[in-house]
Structures are given as C-alpha cells and as structure tokens.
Amino acid sequence: MNIVKSEHIVGMSVPRKEGRDKVTGRALYIDDMTLPNMIYGATVRSSIPRGRIKRITFDPGIRWDEFVIVSAKDVPGQNCIALIVDEQPCLADGVVNHPEEPILLLAHADRHALSKAVAAVTVEYDPMPALFSMEESEQCKEIIHGTDNTFKTYRLEKGDVDSVWAKADFIVEGEYFTGAQEQLYIENNGVIASFDQEHGITVWGSMQCPYYVHRALMKLCKLPENKVRVVQTETGGAFGGKEEYPSMIAGHAALLAMKSGRPVKIIYDRMEDMAATTKRHPSRTRHRTAVSKDGKILGGEIEFTVDGGAYTTLSPVVLSRGTIHAGGPYYWPHVRIRAKAVATNAPPHGAFRGFGAPQSIFAMERHMDRIAATVGISPAEVRRRNFLTTGQTTITEQRIREAIDLEQLLDRGLALADYRTKRDSFRKENESSTRKKGIGIATFLHGAGFTGSGERNLSSEVAVAGTADGRVQVLVSSTEFGQGTKTVLCQIAAEELSLSFEDVEMVQPDTGQVPNSGPTVASRTVMVVGKLVQSAALGVRQTLTACGLLRHGYSQQEFREACSKYVAKHGRLLSRARYRQPAGVFWDDEKYRGEAYAAFAWAVYIAEVTVDLTTYSVTVDDFVALQEVGRVLHPVLARGQIIGGVAQGIGFALYENVVWQNGRMQNGQMTNYIMPTSADLPPIRVYFEELGNEYGAFGAKGIGELPMDGPAPAIVNAIEDALGVKIDSIPVLPENLFEAMATSSPGHREFRPSNEAQ
C-alpha cells in the first residue's frame, strides 16, 4: 500500500480522506441518521421585531397531549447561549428582540404533524419600537441594548493623525457600504440530541466548533463537563454559518430530549435556516485620508461600523478583525480607527468567511481607486506607492519581518491579467459599444489565526496516537466541512512520521474522544492546529525512539511493529501538544497594538467585467487570483479553497442581496436569494507564491478566508473603470447600477486623468 511516498506527502494532492464516501453517497450527514425511538422537533418563533409576549394560546384543534412542549421555564440551567457575553436567550422569556427569535419548542413522533402545530400556536405581543439600521441605532431614539445600543467599540491610534491634514496635498473622503450575505451552505442546520441520566446529553450535528456547543450545553442544561458529549457529523458546508448557531439548535434539541426522554432530531428547512440564522454583518466604512501630490498616504481616519443585530454573539471579534484589516496592505505613518458594532432588531449577524475583513477591505480598496483618481495616477500605481515593505509596521504597529515584496506580486498579477493592454483597449472599444468593459484591482492581506492574544487564550491542544495495529490517529476537535481538514492534518502527521498517507487517519471530532484544539475558524486549522499536530507526531516518534523500539531511518513496517509493541506493553501511545505563544510576541488588548497575527497571507486579485447598458447586468469575464500563502500543502485543495472563495466574493459583489423588512429577511429561498451558478462564473485563474512561514506547519499560512476579501472591490473597481461611475455599495444589482448612472454627474463620469503614470 505504499502508493504515496512519504517524503512527498506534504505538497502532494493526495485523495481527500472522506472523498470516496462523498462521491458514492455513503457519507452520513445529520439528516441521514436516525436513532431508535427518535422524535422530531420544531421551533415557534417571533413574528415581530421587538415586544413583550402577552399571551401564548394553543389552538384546541390540535391534540397537544401528543406533543412535547418546551418553554423558557423548562431550562434547567441558565437560559442563554454561552459565547462571549451570555446574553442571548436560548428561548425568549417574556420579551423578543428580533423576528424569528425562538419562543417555544415542540416535538412529535410524526414530523408531518409539526408544521401544522407550529402554526396553531398564537403568540400575542405588546409591540415595542424597533431599530432597523445602523443609523437608527446610533441616533439612540430608542435604547435596545445597554445604554447606547453599542456592543463593542475599538479605538486604534498610530502616530499623530491630527498633524497630517495641514501637510496634505489632497484630502480624500469616501463612505462605503456592504450588505448582509447569507452563507448558504447547501446542508441546512441540523442536530440530534439524546439524554439519559447516566450519560447526560449527547448531541450529533452539523457544526464547526464542537467545544463551543459543549460549553453552551453545560451552562444551558446545568450539566458537568463529562455529562455533555458533542459529536460532529459530516457537515455539508459551513463558511462561518455553523460557528455559533449550532449551539442554539443543539440547545433546543437538548431541552426537548431532556423533557421527553427520547432522542430528538431538529432539521431546519431552507426558509427557516435563511430567516433565523446568522449572516455576514452589514457594514459602513468612512475614510478621510491625507495624501501627498505623488499619491502617498500621509495618514487618515477610518470609521468602521457593523450592524450586529439583536444580541452580542460574535460581533466584538468580527469587528476586531474588520478593524485590523481596515488599512489594507499599506503603510500608514499615522492613522486613527474608530470602530463599533451596534444593535438593531434583526437576528444576530455572525461569522462568515473573512469575518469583518471583506467589509473593511472593500472600503479600503474602493478608496484606493478614489485616491488614484484624485491624484491622477493609475490604480496600480497608487497601490505600488503605498505598499507595506519589510521592516515597516502595520496599523497595529506590527513589524513586517518576512521578505514579502508586494510590488513584485502586483507586477506578476498585472502581467497575468494583461492589465495595461486590456485597460487601454477597453477604453477604445467602450467608445463605440453599449457593452462597456473594465478591469479592476484589489490588493490585500489576511491575518491567519485568532487575533492578538486569542491563540494564547485558546491554548489549543491536540493529540496523535499510535494504535495496537500500528496505525496513527490524529485527535483534534478541528472539523472537516469541505475545506480538507482531515486530509491536510493527516498529511502533516504522515510527513512528520515518514509514513504513508494511508497509515494516518483522523478520529471523528467527538468531545468525548478528542482534546479541544479550538474552533475551526479564522484560517487557523492548517497553520496553528497543523503545527501542533506536527509537534505531537514528532512526540510519537521520539517516544518510540527513546525506548529503543525504533531505529533511525525506519521503514513503515518497522514503525508499525514498534507502535504495536509499545501499545502492547504500555496500553496506549499518545502524544499531546499544546499551543505556546512564540517568545517576543506582544499584544496590548487595551490599546489594540502589537502583533495582531502570527502570519499574513498577501494577495493581488484582478477582475475583468462587462457591463451591458441594455440590461445593466454585470458579468465577470476573467479573474486572476494571485496570492502568497506561505506554503501550499495540497495544491488541489488549496486551489479549491481559492476558487470557492472567489465565487462567494463574486456573489457578495453582484448577486447576493438580503431583502429586509422590519428586521426580517424577505427572500429566504434559493429562488429569490441568488448565488452564482456554474453559468455565472468566469474562468478563475489561481496562482500561488510560497515564501514559507516559521509559525505554520511545514511553512503554511491560513488560506480559507483570504479569497473572500478581494473579489468584491476588484469587481466594483472594474465597473467604475468601465463606466466612470462611483459605486460605493454592494451588492451591485442591475437596478443599483441603473440608479447610480442616472444620478451620477456627467462631470464625474467623464473624469479621466490623461497624464497618469502607470
């Protein structure tokens, strides 16, 4: 079985571990599982954005004695979804703060009986005034959270920004908006919970973070650590959308299971999933930048605001990442950033690939084009003149130590896209065509791993085990949901142990079996957890070597024998590794200053578009995605991550529009919430550069979120290049474009500096 030579495992496109099960339909997702005696759960939700619950009545036409009914008063522990602040109720208790807020739970053995029963529960309210936009929230005419409707603020200050305005040749201002975006994993949220006195609660489900669910259930159900077990089942896409919400649905199923004594399955249908669960935070970013006449940023102020919805949930950390990425890959001698997450009466917004960064980077990259136009240089040149270089510091005063050369990266991107030739020829062609073509650039960075002191606080732990039959197991809580966690972590262990890929397997993430290696988020799995797996694998080898069972230069067969002998003698062979922050890493949580991330990935994305002035539709004709990601451990998976992220970014820019009415999503169906199909996408051309990274497994950095950051600004910059019309808000639907063109002044539309430098 030595198909894969061990010395080449990292960097090779080995078959995905669970791939065979996925292509044959054997992979078991949560809705594919059934437990004996299992019943089905459903949720009665708020129909209004805010108010007091006056009365709940049950239609006498339903045999209610057949149903299990759970309300807030059935919660054995604390009625909250434990996360950052334990403030979001698991079930509304007297008050609702957003549409679709869970109020009651019903369960029945016949799943068809549920929808009728949910409709037969009438909730009467005393409505209270509600807030539906960031502006309304900021005006504080109504206080819906704390004293000022604010979940979190950050103030980040570098240098002396007040000193720059007098020196500026230009002061460039802009205001940019991004809309909510639905993760739209194809598998809806779902769980099964079972309960008995001896074992406590067990939950199986579709999720990213088993230990988040574990912690939430302990508090909700008032159970000790060893009476809550959470098992991740095959997960059909997540993208952040299964980071925090699974704690809610798991809590619901657990409460029903505790009350009924029977296993309970809850599977959302598409409309419920879209209307009730999290989305990307809508955002507003204001830039005011002092620029010299040669296009250099002298300093500036950035105001970054996100709409958090009705409860805190993850908004503070989304805001944090968005804030730190708000300055892009540029050198700011002086900068002040004021950031805040505000409350509205919408379902809480949450994690979605990029986690705040796509929002603030959209603004930064649109603003760079605005600076270029003001100064009269090209979009490529304005970026070139402001790139961070080795030795300089970021906006958090993190010194760039790696030998990243962004000018070279940009040059390569421009060449791959044939940027200059196309930009010139499009201008000529556009004069005589109603199909206007344009080309746009985004240059950006994305930090991998938790921000600042986050990884130190997580203190992740992994284990690598040798089994009695001489195989190797990786034990982590890191989950597979399409990105390739299982495959890449097994590659890392196999490489470290000089074994074949087939000799290593990953244990199913089950809090009863695996240590807490932290959540599967923040582009941290390969870099941070992978490095720990590498270290734990090394520990296995050292153990076997130290007791004389393994010689240097061992064969696979010798490893297996050594492993078996060790297990026969000692019972088990287990090597653990725990995260330790590298020495000299400094982060100040108060001032938001220091080493924000162990590594940044860097990228240049270039989009080519056609705008049809008959239909006002935009098509992306070509897309170049060039990035430096440390080291690519699996070329097929890495490329798949980039293309998939770019596709979601194209959706974010052009198609994906959440229609809100009084805090509720109106288009919660795949029919009217439009994501890209195979016919909508251009060739997405992916290129990597690999500088390595001392903090990541075999030199890897994070890549999962990076490709979400660049497409939207590159596309909107391309639309502006095609039309000369300012677009500062996404998504850009045909009707938005029509309106923007109708209202834009002819003077601005024709603004084209003629003597621009390239």
Place this chain on the structure above:
Amino acid sequence: MNTSRVQCEVSLTVNGELRNLRVYPMERLLDVLRRQLGLTGTKEGCGEGECGSCSVLMDGALVNSCLVPILHAHGVRITTIEGLAEGPLLHGLQDAFLKCGGAQCGICTPGMILAACQLLNEKPQPSLEEIREGLSGNLCRCTGYTQILEAVAEAAGRGSAR
C-alpha cells in the same frame, strides 16, 4: 407532504432492483428514497427544485426528486448515486470528482454527479461551455464549480458516458 391519507401501491425500479412500495401518492420521491429505501445519498438542499442536491435519473432524465410525487414515479427506472459504482469500482465520474477536487463538503456531490452523468449520456464529448450550461441547475457553494467542470471534462476524456 402526504396530503392524502390513503396509501396506494407503486412499483418502480431503483438502481436496477424492482421495488413494490406502499406510499402516500403525494409523498415526494425524495422522501421515499431516503426514508423507505434508506438511500440517503440523495440530499435535500432547498425543497423547491432550485439547488439540485436531490437530483436523480428517472428513465434517464435528470429530475429534482423533491418535486416528483411518488405516484408519478410508478413504473419508472430510477438511478441514485448509490447505483453508479459497480461494487468497489467507482464510476468514471466519481473517480474524476475524487481526483480533480470536484467534491468539497460533499452535500451537492451526488446530485452534481448525476447531472454530469445525464450530460455525458447525451453528449459524450461536451465542450467546457456545454458542461457549464449542463450543470447550471445544480448549486455548489464550496467549489466555485471549476474543479467540478474539470472533473466532468476528465471523465468525458476517459469515455465515462454510459
């Protein structure tokens, strides 16, 4: 959704095997496959015929099994993802999806492979544009489709139509 309370009998051939079933006439083919026959490889994504995750072949034509009342499937031949491999031997498309990275989270994969199967049956050597068009009724949120298109092209190159 079983609006009628009266069950009836249907017979259909599923993955080559004749099945006689007692069903509610308006039950969805999707539910009968998954719940009565245990063929859980067919997935539900949206329940309204948009995403294509529940795609199966019905007398060789691609259908969304969430939109087919079981009575409509009386007397037909159904192929689900479970019916493609021959024992341990994967269908050429399954093999190509595995090799090219056509499956990420895997939830759209069964429907996508069946859509590709029908495409190759009709057009054994499709162009890239024809593949793009042919699979545009099946949504995938992970891959951005490129590696799926490459997998289908690879399978076509190996002559995987049948």
